[in-house]
Amino acid sequence: MEWINNQSPILLAFLATLITWGLTALGASMVFFFKTINKRMLNVMLGFASGVMIAASFWSLLAPAIEMAEGKSIPSFLVAAIGFLGGAAFLWIADKIIPHIHFAARKGESEGINTRLRRSILLVFSITLHNIPEGLAVGVAFGAAANGMDGVTVVSAMAVAIGIGLQNFPEGAAVSIPLRGEGLSRKKSFLYGQASGIVEPIAGVIGAALVTSIQAILPYALAFAAGAMIYVVVEELIPEAQSGDHNSTDIATLGCIIGFTIMMMLDVGLG
Template sequence: MEWLSSQNHIFLALLATLMTWAMTALGAAMVFFFKEINRRVLNTMLGFAAGIMIAASFWSLLAPAIEMAEDSAIPAWLVAAIGFIGGAAFLYLADRIIPHMHLNSKEGESEGIPTHLKRSILLVFSITLHNIPEGLAVGVAFGAIANGITDGSLMSALAIAIGIGLQNFPEGAAVSIPLRREGLSRSKSFFYGQASGIVEPIAGVLGAALVMFVKPVLPYALAFAAGAMIFVVVEELIPEAQSGSHESTHLATAGCIIGFAIMMILDVALG
């Protein structure tokens, strides 16, 4: 019965991350209705995504990690710090190795190892990097509940999935619409936009399976996902959201505040 329960929670993690992928696809589908995306709207959406990720990193990941580590032989703050720094370091290495390009980058300004890949592919790789810690966060939350080693409930895990899904919508649009502006067809722009979210179900299932069968790593895994998400926010989302006029950067800040508040409410109310 324990194995059956584990299978159920892995399946739930898969369903939840498929939902977040679907939200990415829904955002990417905006390319069928718009060819341009206003800079102020884009900055607001990016700020909103950053706010949700910051709130999820603390309320849904770091705080539970510290609570779970209180009974371990290692100080709880050290467990959280190791996992948090490890997550940031992982994304840093991926950022240095995987070829990608940010939304506001110009032609020839790709990062990672040198490549001749098209700009469209590099933009997809950039958003895909964002989605690895997001899928991992959802999977780890469901794995923790299956193990019975958190005071949270199924609703708290769903809150994380809903929050990640909400911020995936603008990310999908932020990929597909610029690709359309660069000359790609609507169908290709949509395909590339939704493809950036395909890594989330993979990371979600792996995260759930890992913490369910290797119980001691759960606090580290939660903090790891938090560190990776904060790295994405500071490295990419906030700088991109702060480009443009003063008015658009103010809107990005407002979007961040609103996103944080929504994710905090979701986590506290549902958790």
């Protein structure tokens, strides 16, 4: 633990997001054992990911942002609101520009700018898009810990990384197995599935570097990551998890509750 406390937050963010990427790859490796994924299981995975991201957005990001902004010239709730709306706006713009599709999209349906890219690539782009705020969340958390921010420690930053890693495992499987079902080889399905997590170390390093070099933006950065994560949950994960019959949606809701509970316990317990 002493070694960890003595390391650069940028290095710690990089190492932590390498692990979250590795868990995405581990989940993607499930394609070597399964060719198809049950719709109910996919809904549970997406619901679980939603719960983890919602809990992390509050306990790991928004609450610390509000606490850090207290006593400043700008009201703390306004700082959090500006950052939160900025994060949501960033993902909204990216959603309109980057070509991608959702899991349940019909053939020919896509979002973002018009493109002739294959459906498999568009699906990977979709997951890559919402891995950006996940990497940012880890990086900003380690940056906040390095700045000695009250309520944020290296251990709590590690809890953020663990929570995101937990939901990255089923997410990796939720990408690679459908790709296999569309006719790609197991090797290509795995490579595409794990590739969706590459952006996390990049975003993690950027987040940690920014908040350690410009401390004034820290509360805004925390709230920004929260807004981006909530945008992904509401715009993509929950609608996808709630598609299907009544039993599937019930299971997805249960997955969300479990994911939320696990992340809450990690964050509060380790924080």
